[in-house]
Amino acid sequence: MPKGESLGEFEHLILLAVLRLNDDAYGMRVRREISERTGRDTTIGAVYATLERLETKGLVTATLSEPTADRGGRAKRSFHVTALGMEAINRTRQEMQSMSEGLVFHA
């Protein structure tokens, strides 16, 4: 990822959700994690579209599992954050902290 290219807000949320879920990060889990923690009702399509974009950028990698009955005989695609992804998360967090520093937020 070129220096200076920050993550989008949703990309950031998705990366954090993948990180939280560790080895169990796939579309449905990521969607539920975001929904439970932020109250956002996102669609599974939006989650997958973002995950694919992050994969193209090299921020996550995907592994394919065998089809199971509880998924209607369909395979599962699990995602993991790469070193580049961790770097992007840290950079975005630092940018946010730096921009928020010294500001007073009124309710």
Added chain:
Amino acid sequence: MIDFILGDLYEEYGLQCGERGVLAARVWYLRRIMLSLPAMIKPIELLRPLMIALPLLLLDRLWCLVYSMIPLKDGLDRAPGFLIANIVCASMGAAIAKPTQLTAALATAFALACSISSEPSLYIAVAMIAVPLTAHLRRSYEMA
């Protein structure tokens, strides 16, 4: 991506059944299917059958023009079956080269639409929207 999305929705449908009841879960599931359609059917998927069928359609029109220039064949129409057979074969070839069932289904629908109407644009539009939609709704109904 369609398979992963449908697998995830199916799995979550099971969870929703336990959390909210079967009826609410079915409503949730159908709504999610509808919301996920744009992600499942990418615009390129809709364009692919056109890319297969359009050259064959133009070739068919060219043959009609050539026929009209030959005195003994003037006024003869090529059988629509030729066009259908050409497009179905090309679709199957495309599906084998890049296994996308949707492409074959859409291109076949396109061919049928072209063969039944002299003004096919409306039929093409209907077929290109209706075929994938029907396939997904049928699958979701079977699951629910």
